[in-house]
Amino acid sequence: MSADHAHGNSQVNCGSKGSDAHKHKDKHKDKEQRHKDHKKDKEREKIKHSNSEHKEHSEKKHGDKEKLKHSNGSSEKHREKHREKRREDKIKTSQEEKPKKEKENGYVRERSPAAIKSEPEEDNGFYSSPQHNKTSKREHHDEGFEYKPKKVKTEHDKKAKKRKHEDEEDEEDEDIKPKKKTKDKKAAEGKKGKKEEEEKWKWWEEERATDGSKWRFLEHKGPVFAPPYEAMPDRVKFYYDGKPMKLNAPAEEVATFFAKMLDHEYTTKDIFRKNFFKDWRKEMTSEEKSKLSDLNKCDFGEMSEYFKAQSEARKQMSKAEKQKIKEENERLLQEYGFCIMDNHKERIGNFRIEPPGLFRGRGDHPKMGMLKRRIRPQDIIINCSKDSKQPKPPPGTKWKELRHDNKVTWLASWTENIQGSIKYIMLNPSSRIKGEKDWQKYETARRLKKCVDRIRTQYREDWKSKEMRIRQRAVALYFIDKLALRAGNEKEEGETADTVGCCSLRVEHIKLYPKMDDQEYVVEFDFLGKDSIRYYNKIPVEKRVFKNLQLFLENKQPEDDLFDRLNTSILNKHLQELMDGLTAKVFRTYNASITLQQQLKELACPEDSLPAKVLSYNRANRAVAILCNHQRAPPKTFEKSMQNLQTKIDEKQNQLSAARKQLKAAKAEHKASHDDKSKRVVELKRKAVQRIEEQLMKLQVQATDREENKQIALGTSKLNYLDPRISVAWCKKWVVPIEKIYNKTQREKFAWAIDMAEKDYEF
């Protein structure tokens, strides 16, 4: 790897939410922000030092939130005009500069096992698990599969054996982690009592279909619809201009959506209010419409209070009442939450249809507040096997369509009314269909590892190209690789929040500094990425990249595209030529996983205690989260909970000094008396000191971890970017229980990795 590829360590983003409220909050939290930045600095410093390959370093500077402001409405027209022109230019350029040699159509989208097997060098690891290699029992091919379901495999026959095994495992773990185990055990017992759990199916030991089909048999019961609207009790009034007013059901229902969000900042936003009012009026009778002309005169207070009281009442319900609800939910889950796919009972991810409500777009979303309409059976397309028991629509209704398409994975779909996009009901991440895809994703990233040096050499070469489009492509790829930026598709203006990724960066999103402090060629990034999360980073780049950027910026307005001769389609086509299956997002997966692996190697210390090891893991995970810019709003109770923890630490410290004093006294006593009794006392006191020291250490580690995690979200990278086999191998190598790293749901999702990865696994 070249010294230039400082993945994960040179990053110095200092992000924040892009919303007005956040900006506002940020201003008032400058001090806190500086503190946070300092923490992050330290974090990065650690990463930097720990990675010898990563020589490049960057400087961290506190982000000026005000810089985040985007062009105001007056420049919108100008920008739009420019966009139009740029679009035309891009099209023209891509036609003009089309490579002479057309790409051969050799791309196999769905990597079939056969195709993978035919590339032994690159795909070493794909079927590398011993278990997998052993499974030659499945020599029959897919054509031989029956479409009809055989008996669905459930726990029955192997149940006793399996449970025995689980119990043994429980006992083993008890020593290491009794508390957590208690929880899991309880949950397991509860389930055992209630239902027949499906046998853990090792789909990863079986072959995959090679014909592009996703399943052979699919049966399910259709979705669960949102409960119908229940009218407000008469005592709960809505007021207009200070006077009570009874609304008709449709208008009242939409009013309740607003009332439910009254405490939320959304309802203070102009766009939200405007969109809401416009859509609300569509639900009103003409009489209501003529009366209700000003949202500011509407008083939803009583409605809001009513919902709060309801929520409070729910919390105060008796155990029995709560249990009843739980049972009903469980019943629904059992009935609708599973499907049968190819002889196996699989959990459905989202079997409930999204209820109606007000659209909560993120960031400055132009459609926030619009009415998300109620989805009815006649909006739903059902997908299942022809020969399965077809799901029945609710009495008196019809499905929009009944489809039997086994080239897709979804069970039901509908078109939502805000963006006009399609929503799906799909399987849970623990399902075969999702797991296979996930596994495949990491295998593609591992293949990238093998050719990344070549790709890097090539794009560095391309920085010198005579063709502008190639230089742009090469610089963009460098950013995607080095900074783990997203591809950045073009978006329809006015339809969504103004966010960008690499290919859609605009001139206004970067600043160039030929010299900054003691560094040369520094690029400052400041833009809103996915979910309107701010990406802020200052990074020194190679001279050639810097010169190219200067060139790309020439004669452009702030709102012009930085890469005006590039889009994600062009980039991905190019990547496809470099490696089969390579797309921009593979770089994110690759860099995230390789960073985790490197960090774990650097941070782990064999002598560490278990909590210290877990802290090391979390730090490695954090390094990735920082690289990928995964942020979260600090928990509302953060300061308070930190204070509480600090109090505990202080108390523990006092306790420790008291215990030490006692030990000292006991030692003195023993020195004087030399009897057995005083000796035993010394031993007891010593043990007490030891125990308190351990408790203190645990609390301190907890405080450090929590503080470092304040604004970093670890979950996203853990679930989507980190090859789970790296974590599993690390756990096995350092004898860390997997439960310390993955919770139950995560263990289910990564069952394939937990089963196949040994301690020597290399990404």
Add this chain to the structure above:
DNA sequence: TAAGGAACTTAGCAGTCCATGC
């Protein structure tokens, strides 16, 4: 071949659950 659509992954938020400590 561009544009739009479909399918699927990635993302943060918020409500709920449940362990913990008093």
Add this chain to the structure above:
DNA sequence: GCATGGACTGCTAAGTTCCTTA
């Protein structure tokens, strides 16, 4: 038994990528 707070889960928005259509 209760309050607290962190972990977990569900939800659904917002991306990416590939496919289809005109």
